[in-house]
Amino acid sequence: MKSLYKASQNETPAAWNPPEFDADSTVNTPSINKEEILSIFQNLDANSLTTKSAATGKAVKSKNIKFASWQPGQLGQVQSKVNPAEWNFIEVTDTPFDKSWKVQSPAPVSNQPSLQQLEENETALLIERARHQAEEIILAAQAEADDILLQAEAEIQEQKQVGFQQGQREARAEIEDALKAVHATVEEIENWKQEFFAQGEQILIDMLKDISSKMFGEGAKLNAQALHANLSRVMENAHGLGALKVFLNPNDARLLDSYWSEQQMLIHGEPVKVIASNSITPGGCLIKGNIGTVDGRVETQLNAILKSLDETETPEE
Template sequence: MTASSNKPGQRPLYSRFIPREELHSFSAWSLGSLAEGEGGPVPPEPPAAPAAAPAPEPEPEPALSEAHQAALHEARQAGYKDGYRDGLVALENFKQSYAAQITAQVGQIAQAFQAQLELLEQQLAGALAAVACDIARQVVRTELQTRPALVEAVAQEALSTLLHSARHVQVRVHPEDHALLVERGQLDLESRNARLVADASVTRGGCIVESDIGTVDAAIETRWRQALAALGQSGDWSDAAPDAGDPA
């Protein structure tokens, strides 16, 4: 303990240095402690945030040697060439496949068009043949009306078709044709020992020759069907209405 000198009229000051051995507990004093004793508690300061650790710097890549760089460049060039070649091959295959597909489609369209064209041609040919047959029918009827003597040529041709060995020959014609043939008298019946018979069931312009060995059908209906068959058509002589004044 140490006493200090005092001036007159002052309170004595007392000071003493306390050795560390005599201290049992102590704490650091701050200015906040004094403010706490005067005006109340002071909130403690928040602890400082720890400083962020610096980001590690990337390690530098090891430098490649010239040999390695040359090998890498060569590998890149080789890969580029292989990829370019494979791309060309794939493109060529695609072009061939696409061309084959288009060719097949065009072939199918052409075949369908050809089939439709052939069908149209057949229909057109059939229509033309039908028209031609109708015109021919009208022409034949007109000829039979204006030239009834044509039956004479038909009967003579039917007799010539019959074998000479035939017996009991009869030529059956329409009654009006019968009168015409008898009047003209140019049909060769005597050489064949044939007899001319009037038959109303025979259409005018035709005839039927009968004998013991067979029959020659030269009726207008039969000859008309044969003419249509040669044109690829079918039909009867009576399919169309006869013209006014037509003897048939």
């Protein structure tokens, strides 16, 4: 919508004559009269309208509206109040314009779905149903696989237990066999040891007999100190036999002190007499009393030792 100002017909505006800014200027300005200015405004619609504004001009002409040329008034004159009644509004319709400018209303939409939509919906439904069936098949297969795996693990554990028990039985049998073999070996060693010791003991006894006979068969050569010790031990067994006669080898009799007889008499309270005899081997003695005899000869002691060894050789049953 365009608006035009209605010029007053009663007032004749004065022409605007701008003052010269420089009086001394030598430039000649061409003069423009009022008729030329009016002709410019009167011919404006014929010379300066574009294709788009031409349609608007056509609409204005169709209404048979006449326009008055705008006459500029004095610059110093300012209208005190604008009267809205003085403005004329042109109603522009769409008659002169192309119908393509009109807003096309959308085509009516039918509430009924099209065939293509139905096919697409059915395809989507089939795909969704197939997807659910595939998921169910996968879940069932996975559950079956889990059951198979659990069953396999149970069988493996059972086989392990059976193998473990069988291994225990076999190991126990092997250990028992080994223990039996060890016991048999130990028993055999014990028997061999007893037999060896029995044979070795007899050998040792025979060796001792031989050594004793060789060492003491002809007596023992004793020094004076050893002779006194041996006689003192034998004399302890002669208490209460009355007057004593001590038979010694002549070599041993010479080793005794001259006061030995008196000393023994003081000890026993009975007279003691030393008699040298070649029948007594060196190192031994024979004591005879009024009521008994003490045999301290070397051969007698050797025979007693050999007899004890013979008794050891034959164990009691």
